[in-house]
Amino acid sequence: MKQLIIAIKVTLVFALLTGIAYPLLVTGLSKVLFHHQAEGxxxxxxxxxxxxxxxxxxxxxxxxxxxxxxxxxxxxxxxxxxxxxxxxxxxxxxxxxxxxxxxxxxxxxxxxxxxxxxxxxxxxxxxxxxxxxxxxxxxxxxxxxxxxxxxxxxxxxxxxxxxxxxxxxxxxxxxxxxxxxxxxxxxxxxxxx
Structure with missing residues (x-):
């Protein structure tokens, strides 16, 4: 049961990092550094x-x-x-x-x-x-x-x-x-x- 809880926590952390934090960071950086390109x-x-x-x-x-x-x-x-x-x-x-x-x-x-x-x-x-x-x-x-x-x-x-x-x-x-x-x-x- 302890391993299952650890696995769920790791999955949630990586889901937040790769599904929310990383895309927001990349989008934010692109809008600042490459505004024209980021806007199409x-x-x-x-x-x-x-x-x-x-x-x-x-x-x-x-x-x-x-x-x-x-x-x-x-x-x-x-x-x-x-x-x-x-x-x-x-x-x-x-x-x-x-x-x-x-x-x-x-x-x-x-x-x-x-x-x-x-x-x-x-x-x-x-x-x-x-x-x-x-x-x-x-x-x-x-x-x-x-x-x-x-x-x-x-x-x-x-x-x-x-x-x-x-x-x-x-x-x-x-x-x-x-x-x-x-x-x-x-x-x-x-x-x-």
Whole structure:
């Protein structure tokens, strides 16, 4: 009986430590040390939240850069249904989707004749990746410039200013956050109405 009481006490102590104290400590420290990230890395514009640095959004208009395909949810970019497609490389549905995305890209970007970067044709593991590669941004420069009535060089400068390097100089690949890039475009090369 004595061992049972000790076991119950130890279980309660560890439940309090790991279930309440530790999560509160970590949450408190994150809000103090990394406030922006702890709050979801939200992006405000004119006193409204327009998105998060961490979650991709669908952009379809020609004057904006487009992100990766998304398989999260029925229409993509559904944060409540974050998941990969789980389709294997020989799966006919994946092949048809990639072929459809390739045709759509070529139709939307008729002046781009190079190979289409893989990240514009393949979804990320979460289906919510907010980034594209600099090559994917370059592949869309002519379309965005024409739609905005701006020079391709102006658009390239905005892309370069919004390209993030490797983390710590050696981890990952250079990347461009599509939402931040499109917001920067609205400032640097506003649409002429």
């Amino acid at each position: 890395s939200l992006i405000p514009l004119n006193d409204k939240i327009v998105g998060s640095e961490l979650i991709g959004q669908r952009f379809t208009r020609p004057e904006y850069f487009h992100g990766r395909p998304s398989s999260a949810g029925n229409d993509g970019y559904d944060g409540l249904s974050s998941s990969p497609s789980n389709l294997g490389p020989t799966n006919q549905h994946l092949i048809e989707r990639v072929q459809g995305d390739l045709k759509k890209f070529r139709d939307e970007n008729p002046t781009f004749t190079g190979p289409v970067p893989a990240d514009l044709l393949t979804a990320s593991g979460s289906g919510l990746d907010p980034h594209i590669s600099p090559a994917s941004a370059e592949a869309q420069v002519a379309r965005v410039a024409a739609a905005r009535g701006a020079s391709p060089d102006t658009i390239r400068q905005v892309v370069a200013a919004n390209t993030q390097g490797r983390q710590f100089g050696f981890l990952g690949e250079p990347r461009v956050n599509v939402l931040q890039l499109n917001l920067a475009l609205d400032q640097a090369a506003p649409l002429h109405k």
